[in-house]
Amino acid sequence: xxxxxxxLGGSVLLAALMTTSLVPLRASAGPSGGxxxxxxxxxxxxxxxxxxTRVTIVLKDERQQPLGNASVLVRxxxxxxxxxxxxxxSAGPTATxxxxxxxxxxxxxxxxxxxxxxxxxxxxxxxxxxxKVTVLPPTLESSAATSPSTAPTSxxxxxxxxxxxxxxxxxxxxxxDDGHGxxxxxxxxxxxxxxxxxxxxxxxxxxxxxxxxxxxxAERAEAA
Amino acid sequence: MASTLTPxxxxxxxxxxxxxxxxxxxxxGKWNLLRFGxxxxxxxxxGLQFTLQLPNVLVYLLVIxxxxxxTQQGGENFATVLTWIIWWSAIVFTFVFFGxxxxxxxxFSAVAEWLQRVSLxxxxxxxxxxxxxxxxxxxxxxxxxxxxxLLTWVDHxxxxxxxxxxxxxxxxxxxxxxxxxxxxxxxxxxxxxxxPIGGLIGIYSLFAGAELRVANRAxxxxxxxxxxxxxxxxxxxxxPVREYPGNxxxxxxCTLCTECIKTCPKDNITFRFRPFARDLANLTExxxxxxxxxxxxxxxxxxxxxxxxxxxxxxxxMDWLRQITGLPQMAVFSSAFLVGTLLAPLGLFSAGTxxxxxxxxxxxxxxxxxxxxxxxxFVPIGLLMHLAHNVKHLFGxxxxxxxxxxxxxxxxxxxxxxxxxxxxxxxxxxxxxxxQYALILLGHGFAVYVSYRIGRRxxxxxxDRFGFALAPMxxxxxxxxxxxxxxxxxxxxDRH
Numbered sequence: 065x066x067x068x069x070x071x072l073g074g075s076v077l078l079a080a081l082m083t084t085s086l087v088p089l090r091a092s093a094g095p096s097g098g099x100x101x102x103x104x105x106x107x108x109x110x111x112x113x114x115x116x117t118r119v120t121i122v123l124k125d126e127r128q129q130p131l132g133n134a135s136v137l138v139r140x141x142x143x144x145x146x147x148x149x150x151x152x153x154s155a156g157p158t159a160t161x162x163x164x165x166x167x168x169x170x171x172x173x174x175x176x177x178x179x180x181x182x183x184x185x186x187x188x189x190x191x192x193x194x195x196k197v198t199v200l201p202p203t204l205e206s207s208a209a210t211s212p213s214t215a216p217t218s219x220x221x222x223x224x225x226x227x228x229x230x231x232x233x234x235x236x237x238x239x240x241d242d243g244h245g246x247x248x249x250x251x252x253x254x255x256x257x258x259x260x261x262x263x264x265x266x267x268x269x270x271x272x273x274x275x276x277x278x279x280x281x282a283e284r285a286e287a288a
Numbered sequence: 289m290a291s292t293l294t295p296x297x298x299x300x301x302x303x304x305x306x307x308x309x310x311x312x313x314x315x316x317g318k319w320n321l322l323r324f325g326x327x328x329x330x331x332x333x334x335g336l337q338f339t340l341q342l343p344n345v346l347v348y349l350l351v352i353x354x355x356x357x358x359t360q361q362g363g364e365n366f367a368t369v370l371t372w373i374i375w376w377s378a379i380v381f382t383f384v385f386f387g388x389x390x391x392x393x394x395x396f397s398a399v400a401e402w403l404q405r406v407s408l409x410x411x412x413x414x415x416x417x418x419x420x421x422x423x424x425x426x427x428x429x430x431x432x433x434x435x436x437x438l439l440t441w442v443d444h445x446x447x448x449x450x451x452x453x454x455x456x457x458x459x460x461x462x463x464x465x466x467x468x469x470x471x472x473x474x475x476x477x478x479x480x481x482x483x484p485i486g487g488l489i490g491i492y493s494l495f496a497g498a499e500l501r502v503a504n505r506a507x508x509x510x511x512x513x514x515x516x517x518x519x520x521x522x523x524x525x526x527x528p529v530r531e532y533p534g535n536x537x538x539x540x541x542c543t544l545c546t547e548c549i550k551t552c553p554k555d556n557i558t559f560r561f562r563p564f565a566r567d568l569a570n571l572t573e574x575x576x577x578x579x580x581x582x583x584x585x586x587x588x589x590x591x592x593x594x595x596x597x598x599x600x601x602x603x604x605x606m607d608w609l610r611q612i613t614g615l616p617q618m619a620v621f622s623s624a625f626l627v628g629t630l631l632a633p634l635g636l637f638s639a640g641t642x643x644x645x646x647x648x649x650x651x652x653x654x655x656x657x658x659x660x661x662x663x664x665x666f667v668p669i670g671l672l673m674h675l676a677h678n679v680k681h682l683f684g685x686x687x688x689x690x691x692x693x694x695x696x697x698x699x700x701x702x703x704x705x706x707x708x709x710x711x712x713x714x715x716x717x718x719x720x721x722x723x724q725y726a727l728i729l730l731g732h733g734f735a736v737y738v739s740y741r742i743g744r745r746x747x748x749x750x751x752d753r754f755g756f757a758l759a760p761m762x763x764x765x766x767x768x769x770x771x772x773x774x775x776x777x778x779x780x781x782d783r784h
Binding site for chain 1: 762770773
């Protein structure tokens with residue numbers, strides 16, 4: 065038991081050393097130019113291809129006070145594939161968001177031409193944030209609206225649930241509901257996933273007796 | 289500042305004291321590639337390693353240039369596309385089949401080694417540099433483990449894989465580090481003890497389906513000169529990582545540099561295919577250390593954590609943690625990183641180890657022995673999860689390299705006429721997801737097999753409680769595999 069504690073202690077010590085080694089880096093890596101919180105909502109909640117999408121951006125400073133008189137640039141890029149903001153995306157529309165009557169709120173209108181995943185980049189001063197939006201084709205939009213299985217997801221992603229995101233560089237920091245949930249619900253249970261879990265259990269229970277029998281045979285043969 | 293080649297100091301894995309039988313057990317039936325004349329001549333050709341290194345050096349020079357001067361859009365710059373979508377995704381697959389094949393052609397150590405040897409391929413008696421011995425206390429994998437974790441943390445914090453500039457800096461840092469270390473210390477000290485990815489490659493290579501070994505250990509034992517360690521005139525250098533082939537029983541440190549094939553006067557070196565996970569199932573306990581075991585457990589947690597940060601709920605969890613702790617983003621993420629890559633895997637594995645030790649009720653089955661041995665049972669789970677993670681990057685995203693090859697800087701060039709191509713992956717997401725599940729199942733099967741073999745080795749015939757003692761480890765393998773499946777089943781965000 066003492067040895068167990070010794071090795072557990074060794075592991076914790078290693079972890080502590082790792083933490084200590086990170087401290088100087090942490091101190092020097094703080095965001096420059098203040099901490100801006102960017103919230104983005106779209107209307108309609110699920111944009112439809114080739115139709116106007118109204119984008120509402122709310123900026124707040126470090127103390128969560130509305131940030132007025134900002135220059136806000138909005139850019140949309142279609143995501144072809146994903147890897148840490150490395151997507152080879154096709155460039156989409158850009159717009160300068162104009163201040164609305166509410167303090168800290170800015171409005172822009174974008175027309176996202178194709179269905180699929182889009183990244184909306186919001187840049188203001190030295191801060192920027194990226195949001196993922198799934199644009200539906202017109203036919204999917206109508207079926208999604210009428211399909212009972214997708215109703216919970218649609219309600220969950222209402223405009224009043226616009227998600228706050230802290231701007232911290234170029235990676236995708238927050239997305240709108242991109243329809244994954246709806247797609248999964250509509251497709252029913254994932255049989256491959258469930259089957260794989262069963263597979264793990266079956267492999268474990270099945271392999272050990274087989275290995276034991278094989279081992280015993282090999283040992284007997286070796287002894288002979 | 290010159291040093292001459294000196295006979296090696298014995299280390300944990302390179303003790304030139306053969307205790308092996310005349311013919312290595314279990315070697316029959318394995319296909320030795322060096323039996324084929326052209327392959328053997330190629331391996332003995334001094335220019336082989338340089339021929340493989342040079343293209344990689346040139347490619348990574350282009351990575352540096354494009355990183356500094358090209359567009360900073362990650363998906364449109366050669367530096368990030370080549371390094372993170374192609375190279376990093378693909379090399380993991382080479383570990384599975386060939387072990388440390390990448391080390392043979394690695395550009396980072398190549399430049400440093402050319403400087404150290406003052407030669408591109410020919411053998412020189414004197415080397416450039418201080419030729420110092422690496423300190424005994426640091427002859428382990430802790431520096432490599434720490435640097436690898438640091439690199440991963442930096443990637444998450446600063447968006448390394450999405451930034452051409454940071455990628456170029458990383459390549460420069462690796463080159464500089466390798467050069468400084470190899471000019472200060474002897475041989476390939478950097479590759480053996482420091483390289484951030486060297487430890488990972490070594491542990492994964494234990495699973496590999498190929499091995500470089502001696503044909504007959506008795507021949508090595510009888511051969512006094514040990515040319516494989518000290519070199520053989522103009523034929524070749526002594527082993528750069530100080531491995532003694534006559535005693536080598538695993539792939540962890542052999543960089544496949546082919547020097548021993550060139551220097552062995554007895555023609556006693558083979559390169560053979562073998563069943564996967566052979567090293568893991570047959571590891572000799574006295575050759576294992578806590579450093580290797582800890583890295584093996586870290587490599588169980590890391591691929592899972594790397595995939596977890598990509599799933600959709602992740603940002604929500606981070607937001608929630610920020611709210612309840614009031615800590616800044618970096619502190620919250622760093623804590624999660626520490627827990628996910630170190631504390632959770634080590635803690636859970638330590639708990640499993642304690643249970644197995646208690647249930648075995650054998651006096652000589654100590655916590656240390658169980659910890660060190662069974663850590664390697666989890667390597668297949670970590671490795672196959674790593675492959676599953678990379679399957680989507682390599683097969684689902686590598687097509688983006690086609691337009692980038694024509695315009696590596698993102699300056700609007702069209703060198704090969706492919707710049708404007710709008711391509712998509714030939715593999716559907718559904719197919720790749722199924723491949724991921726299959727890989728997890730395969731990894732789990734290997735983990736159960738290796739666990740069983742380690743159990744037999746540890747508990748032996750006297751263990752009437754064999755099943756009880758093995759149960760905690762099997763439960764842990766099941767839990768980890770199921771958790772990996774759950775993570776892979778979650779919808780992904782677009783981040784690495």
